[in-house]
Amino acid sequence: MIRLYYAPGACSLAPHIALEEAGAAFEAVRLDFRQGEQRGEAYREINPKARVPALATDRGVLTECLAILAWIARTWPEARLAPLEDAWAMAQVHSFNSFLASSVHVAWAHISRPGRYADGEAAAEAMRAKAPEALGGFFDLIEGRLADGRPYVHGETYTISDPYLMVMTGWIRSRDMVPRARMERVLAHYELVRARPAVVRALEREAAPA
Amino acid sequence: MIRLYYAPGACSLAPHIALEEAGAAFEAVRLDFRQGEQRGEAYREINPKARVPALATDRGVLTECLAILAWIARTWPEARLAPLEDAWAMAQVHSFNSFLASSVHVAWAHISRPGRYADGEAAAEAMRAKAPEALGGFFDLIEGRLADGRPYVHGETYTISDPYLMVMTGWIRSRDMVPRARMERVLAHYELVRARPAVVRALEREAAPA
Numbered sequence: 001m002i003r004l005y006y007a008p009g010a011c012s013l014a015p016h017i018a019l020e021e022a023g024a025a026f027e028a029v030r031l032d033f034r035q036g037e038q039r040g041e042a043y044r045e046i047n048p049k050a051r052v053p054a055l056a057t058d059r060g061v062l063t064e065c066l067a068i069l070a071w072i073a074r075t076w077p078e079a080r081l082a083p084l085e086d087a088w089a090m091a092q093v094h095s096f097n098s099f100l101a102s103s104v105h106v107a108w109a110h111i112s113r114p115g116r117y118a119d120g121e122a123a124a125e126a127m128r129a130k131a132p133e134a135l136g137g138f139f140d141l142i143e144g145r146l147a148d149g150r151p152y153v154h155g156e157t158y159t160i161s162d163p164y165l166m167v168m169t170g171w172i173r174s175r176d177m178v179p180r181a182r183m184e185r186v187l188a189h190y191e192l193v194r195a196r197p198a199v200v201r202a203l204e205r206e207a208a209p210a
Numbered sequence: 211m212i213r214l215y216y217a218p219g220a221c222s223l224a225p226h227i228a229l230e231e232a233g234a235a236f237e238a239v240r241l242d243f244r245q246g247e248q249r250g251e252a253y254r255e256i257n258p259k260a261r262v263p264a265l266a267t268d269r270g271v272l273t274e275c276l277a278i279l280a281w282i283a284r285t286w287p288e289a290r291l292a293p294l295e296d297a298w299a300m301a302q303v304h305s306f307n308s309f310l311a312s313s314v315h316v317a318w319a320h321i322s323r324p325g326r327y328a329d330g331e332a333a334a335e336a337m338r339a340k341a342p343e344a345l346g347g348f349f350d351l352i353e354g355r356l357a358d359g360r361p362y363v364h365g366e367t368y369t370i371s372d373p374y375l376m377v378m379t380g381w382i383r384s385r386d387m388v389p390r391a392r393m394e395r396v397l398a399h400y401e402l403v404r405a406r407p408a409v410v411r412a413l414e415r416e417a418a419p420a
Contacts, residue, residue, distance in 0.1 A: 048351055049309075059298045064312075066276070067305035074297040087284040088269045094304070095277035099259075102274075102312035110327055116344065117320055117327060118336035126333035134326070141258055 002026040003056040004068075005046065007033045008206040009170075011105060012053035015068040016206065017163035020198035022076035028205055066097040069160040081160050089154070096153055096161045099138075104168050107134040111175075132177050139178045139186060146185035151192060158193075166193040212236040214278075215256065215264040217243045218416040219380075221315060222263035225278040226416065227373035230408035232286035238415055276307040279370040291370050299364070306363055306371045309348075314378050317344040321385075342387050349388045349396060356395035361402060368403075376403040 004019060004026055006012035010033070019026050031037040031052060039050045047054040047063050055062045055071070062068055070093075073082035083089035109116060110131045114124035142165065145153060153161040169190040172178055180187060193199055214229060214236055216222035220243070229236050241247040241262060249260045257264040257273050265272045265281070272278055280303075283292035293299035319326060320341045324334035352375065355363060363371040379400040382388055390397060403409055 048354075049313075057298075062298075062301055062305055064305040064308040066308045067301045070304050071297055071301035074300075087281055088267075088272075090284075091272055091277045091281035094280050095272055095274040098274040098276045098308065098311055101308055102316060103259075106312060106316050118333065118340045120336055123328065123333045123336035126328035126330055126336075130328045144258075 003029050005029045005031060005043070005052055005054040005056070006206070007031045007038070007052050010052050011065050011101075011164075011167055013167045013202060013206060014065055014160075014164040015053050015055065015072060016202040017166075017196075017199050018069055018072040018081060018160055020202050021081055021163075021196075022072050022079040024072070024076060030206075030210060032210070064101070065164060066094065066101050069097060069164060070094070073160050080157070083154075083157075083159070093154060093159055093161055097164055100161075100164050100168055104135065104138050107131050107138065108168065108171050111177075112171075135172060136178050136182065139172065139183050143183050143185050146189055151189070153189075158196075162189070162193050163199065166190055166199070213239050213266040215239045215241060215253070215262055215266070216416065217241050217248070217262050220262050221275050221311075221374075221377055223377045223412060223416060224275055224370075224374040225263050225265065225282060226412040227376075227406075227409050228279055228282040228291060228370055230412050231291055231373075231406075232282050232289040234282070234286060240416075240420060242420070274311070275374060276304065276311050279307060279374060280304065283370050290367070293364075293367075293369070303364060303369055303371055307374055310371075310374050310378055314345070314348050317341050317348065318378065318381055321387075322381075345382060346388050346392065349382065349393050353393050353395050356399055361399070363399075368406075372399070372403050373409065376400050376409070 002024060004012065004016055006016055006028060008030065016028060031043060037043060038052060044050055046056060046061055049063060053065060053068055055068045062071060070082070074084060077084055082093050108131070110127040114127050117127060118124065152158050153165055169186055173187065173190065212234060214222065214226055216226055216238060218240065226238060241253060247253060248262060254260055256266060256271055259273060263275060263278055265278045272281060280292070284294060287294055292303050318341070320337040324337050327337060328334065362368050363375055379396055383397065383400065
């Protein structure tokens with residue numbers, strides 16, 4: 001049995017959605033970040049990085065959103081979650097997801113978890129002041145991709161980049177970090193993805209009482 | 211003709227090495243970061259993110275180290291730069307490379323490019339003070355992977371994770387950011403990779419006068 005370790009609303013929501021899209025049989029294991037469960041000894045044996053997501057299978061543990069998403073797409077090819085046969089198109093999926101992981105998520109983490117990057121309230125304040133500028137630039141690029149009526153990140157077809165972007169858009173939107181007029185297409189993308197049955201199922205599971 | 215846009219010693223060195231390992235025909239186009247060439251209009255038309263690497267092919271432009279590395283491995287399968295046939299093993303390659311991109315490189319960027327994350331010298335100082343702690347933890351994890359005489363990141367076989375790690379190790383090593391006794395296997399890995407003919411060729415090209 002596959003087990004996905006997640007925290008509600010964290011980036012682990014993206015592979016959670018992808019497992020639902022794939023119709024995979026899996027167990028979703030919730031970690032309580034408020035209790036610091038991700039730093040506990042039991043979880044560190046699973047993922048020494050003390051982060052989510054982690055996916056446990058009979059071959060071992062896989063970490064990092066991008067890698068778990070790629071593995072799900074390849075393991076359930078009938079779900080058509082990525083252009084598996086086209087090396088160039090697949091590389092564009094990896095590229096976009098890597099940009100989300102190493103630029104967008106990182107900029108957000110300077111607001112949500114400033115202690116990762118510097119100690120002290122003054123530094124936290126300076127990072128919180130800078131992050132909206134970075135996020136604005138990143139979302140301008142994403143807004144540009146969705147131009148010309150392309151509904152999804154990679155065009156006409158839904159891929160593993162779409163739930164991953166939806167999760168990040170949800171974060172930015174929750175704090176009005178980027179002016180809404182500047183990300184109209186991104187917000188329409190959010191609603192389009194948010195309405196998918198697999199997304200609704202994953203969100204309901206994450207919101208259910210522990 | 212494939213063109214790789216790079217800056218000497220930047221993370222673009224990893225795909226530069228991979229193209230050499232693959233025996234690819236390519237043109238290496240150097241950007242002068244001291245002149246801010248990556249932010250100039252000409253380069254922004256190629257990569258609006260104003261970063262390196264970017265790979266231009268007849269299908270368009272591909273950005274992000276991880277994605278370019280994966281595409282090279284798949285486009286030149288005879289070079290055996292990744293476990294292409296094994297979805298789980300390939301996902302582990304993506305996982306390690308994503309960790310380098312979004313954790314190791316990001317921690318380093320707080321030292322080398324603090325202005326990305328906060329304005330002001332006090333904040334830069336706070337970030338520079340914190341980064342060695344983060345990098346120490348990351349390199350402890352990597353040192354652990356190389357235990358039991360595994361020469362390469364993924365075991366007995368050289369993959370696209372190895373030049374990518376070598377580049378990061380080179381950065382850390384250049385400033386003695388992590389005590390050397392704590393990363394002995396990582397430093398041995400650096401020397402092993404550094405001696406490969408493809409690596410020597412890429413480094414010589416990057417070091418040549420402009």
